[in-house]
Amino acid sequence: MSNDLKGKAESGLSPAVWRPIANILATCITLVAVGWALGVPRMLGISYYPQQILAVILGLSMAVAFVSMPLRRSALRDRLPWYDAVAAIACLGAVGYIVLYYPQMVNLIFMGPMNIWLPGVIMTLLLLEALRRATGWALVIIISVFLLYALFGNLVPGRMQGRAQSFEVLAGYMALDSNGILGIPMAVAGTVVVAFILFGQLLNVSGGSNFFTDAALLVMGRFRGGAMKIAVLASALFGSVSGSAVANVVGTGVVTIPLIKRDGYPSHKAGAIEAVASTGGQLMPPVMGAAAFLMAEFLGVPYTNIVLAALAPSLLYYVALFIQADLEAAKLGISSVPKSRIPPRSEVLTGLHFLFAFVVLMYALFSLNWQPERAAMAAAASVIVTSLVLGYRKARPGLDTIIGAVPKTGFSVVEILLISGASGIVIGVLNVTGLSFNLTYALVQIGAGSMIALLALSALVCIVLGMGLPTLGVYVLLAALVAPALIQTGIEPIAAHLYVLYFGMMSMITPPIAMAAFAAASIARAAPMATGFAAMRFGWSAYVIPVLFVFSPSLLMIGAPLQIGLALFTAVIGVWLVSAALAGFMAERMTPFVRVLFGSFGMLALLPAGMFDGAWISDLVGVAGGLALIVTSFLRAARKSEEA
Template identity: 60%
Template sequence: MAVERMREPAFGVPAGLWKPVAAVLAAAITLSAMLWSLDVPRMLGVSYYPQQFLAVVLALTLPLTFMIYTPGRDKRSGAMPWYDAIGAVLSAAASAYIAWNYPAVVNQIFMRPIEAWLPGIILLLLLLEGLRRSTGWMLVIIIVAFLLYAMFGNFVPGRLAGRPQDWQKLAGYMAYDVNGIFGLSISVGATIVVAFIFFGALLGATGGARFFTDAALFSMGRYRGGSMKIAVAASALFGSISGSAVANVVATGVVTIPMIKRDKYPAHKAGAIEAVASTGGQLMPPVMGAAAFLMAEFLQVSYADVALAALIPALLYYGALFIQADLDAAKLGIKSAPEEDIPNGWAILGGLHFLIAFALLIYALFWMNWQPEKAAFLACGSVVVTGAIFGYDRVRASVRALSATIIEAGEAVVEIIVISAAAGIVIGVMNMTGLSFNLTYALVQLGGGSAIVLLVMSAIVCIILGMGLPTLAVYVLLASLVAPALVEVGLPPMAAHLFVLYFGMMSMITPPIALAAFAAASIAKADPIKTGIASCKFGWIAFVIPFMFAYSPSLLMIGDTTSVIWALVTAAFGVWLVSSALAGYFTARLSIIMRIVFAIAGVLALIPTDAFTGAVYTDAAGLVAGIAAMAYAYVGGKKLMEQAAS
């Protein structure tokens, strides 16, 4: 029997009162991030701790979880009950109190004054409830488990035993220490993420999002399997801005999935290709998901370094997806998109001004070495100016529409900021108890010092921990729990963090809990598990790439130019061969034997030259065998076409 959601009382704070307040709070989140990122307080001679700014942002954000979400996790539309109003006021008061008293209390937290632990206790409890409302129970359970470990870690047997902390010290530490709630995670969420979400909202308001979808239609629609290629291209473009696989599926899938199904493509495969394409958007430079910005902070490198390292793996990811889409379309006889669905080229030219924003963003990030949030707001300014002057498809954004994006962006980041604040609890517990060192030691010991064993174990742990969790939460957990162990056995830090990011992302398409695949299945009206299984097949390369760059840092552009080019060429060729084997098609249908030959040659080509002594010979063997197999399949396919024509 279905469980009925808890009904809220009909009385309370009327929607006409709380909705304007929520709009003001949401707008204040965006505006405060903008002022901070542009360094306006310093220009005005105002000085304060960064943690005070972050506490103010949480004072604006946390009340919104009680306003816009019901206890049953639905979006609220009616009156707000009295108990939610109290929750909203208390969460704002606790955060504001910490912001105001931070300089006086921060150096006294280990003395356990009431000014530290009381607001800390209130904030922790309300943060957990806000987290539950916005993301569900899973992340709350994980956070509570970490808090219990912090207090009773001495009862854990073996190497994972921790230093126990009393609850007063724990609450004060989480509320005031730079490694607690107001630490690195929320700093990224409250500045960089807000800036890029605002950028995406402005693109939506000015027609930029529609321009990129139309551009994908125009560029890919005339080729076989055009609808699938449109989904891949549009999702890659939009996903690199949205930073959320599920949001990407919902935003682009409502257009692309029905288009693919109209071409007689199976519903579960239509959902699968959209889910995989949407998930990869968070791995595609120049604008990756929020986790990439946090990675730069963890590694103490510029975001440009992270984007450059992620470029080749992302190109291989989407290359494999494009090849499979093309070959599947050829095998199933799926033609190009209908001519009436393809936009006019002259109309597309009218939206090219949106590329100025991306050019400015890339220039500011890679050449000017600006902070990501500052570069994003520069791009926002470009979108506002060109969108107001030129518009797109005879539509120019009004002042009201542009103003609404300030509120829209603030509401969109509520979940991310709350997750970021909660992630600070995990980092705080790791620092207080020594869990990070203990877990790293335990993983390395279990792996027996073998890099490949540890990589496989880590991949499994990453997928399991990632199930049902949002992207940012997945990365923070994995970067804290798994990445240090990989660095310990010799992986470059960049490779270790990208490894856990990739496998954390794969939880989005891996059953039994595959959020992106399930979202796509609901749009496609397909079976969720079948969609998840098909997603794993389409996204096979994402399970392989991390092992490749773990053994061949050349794929992360680490090393000399010759090594990087060789790694890229052999990897791309291997991707082509294995994709053909999985699709069962090259220039014609492949027999079982030929599929096996293609797969073996592809795997040999994919093995990094640094994997073991003599691996360069496996690359060479894969290239020779692959070229021979392709030539044989091409000649055989040509003969079949001639026979069919005669």
């Protein structure tokens, strides 16, 4: 290497300088967000606009992105080049100016003076570049299309024509208005999400994640296909607080996928099981993913309502995965995990105190009616106390380890905060141009002709828009573009939002761009597309259940107790039958004809009794026929065993 090239390669700040700066910025993100969630500014008598605090959090997140993430995502960061240092300073400068002068600036947005649009342009452009570094081009391109529509929407022909905005007004509106970058998504991410990610980080550093994996081994390891069941249970627990399906796959999959393969599952099926289990973690109460908190804000209902509504569908999702993977284990002749790999019960029981944190969380949410962020902070405090006092498996975390969770949380939430800020751009464009009304009207016209057509089109839009996008970005897009049309046609609002969330999440396991499945495939060293299609089969219930709860909200705990109980009972039977049909095994291998019978009776049993007049008859036929098939299968297997 020539001296000139060597000098260029070594230019910039060394890691000894930029890493402490990044740690300080990440720590500030967590401390500011937690302080705001706990109401510290109000306690100190400081008056402020919420957007000022959000701007501080976003500015810090953008600065962390430029300091810690290189220009090319595939590159490794060694030295901090001058242009990234300038970009980080520009982020803090532009956002700092907005924070200081926000009260004077907010009333002048539509006048478009230079002191408003210039920091707005800087903030928007730097946000998009930081987002590109964090998540890639997909979301940046989509948001850029929305911005172009806001500038030139008047040129779009037909029903989709919008109100064009000048770039001065648009820049100020995006940067300052509560419907723009500093809107609801940022407010939720800056309080609730940061609090729950801190809770998850504290569980991780204190040994809680090891406890849940060990507990899964202890509980499920002695059954056939035990490694698979461990993966499902561990991923469901970890996924509800991880905030990302891909992060969940990577976090738990490095342990569980090799275990599943060692048991005898083919590589692509091992990856598929982990991908489906990880994706469902964000649909599983009590924590769920970041999108659930945002859903509560959009619907204007307590978070506990979302938890109760999501409970039955998420349980059916995991029941389907569990049964199907279990029957695959039976078909492949996979036995239990060797006893040598199962941790001693006495050691695992020393971690039961980690469950106390979830008791605190549930009590604060449901009994005290606390805001989710306050409940998460109470649970986090309980983790700190119990882990320092009791530890896990004769090991206690040091105080420095606990403190280290603060900057780790800051780094972990940067991507979510950037996505949330960028999502505000989409909401802002929908509001300022009238696109939201135009799109809703177009979809409602389709729905007026056929509800099935509207649901099918909406599901397709959800999956296509979700491909390649992170979870939170998927939900914000769908909640703004698709959910209003479903609500306008008479669908329950909570059912509409859960519908788009489910199909948006299914983009994570639906080829051709199935991010969670492909991440699992890389760990399993399996073919990505084969893993994706296997994941679709294991996650089949998530493509069916949303349609059912749209037509019959009893699956969302809405209705009379007897009706809800009956719907859940028949749905579990239906899930069992269809899962068996897909696995091709019950007590013995099935012929193609028997698989069709199992699947047909299963679908009949899945239909909720209140879905249409006389639906109870289909339930009765499905349950009776399915149970008869199950009994016949076991009797035939027993007879063959005796003859052998």
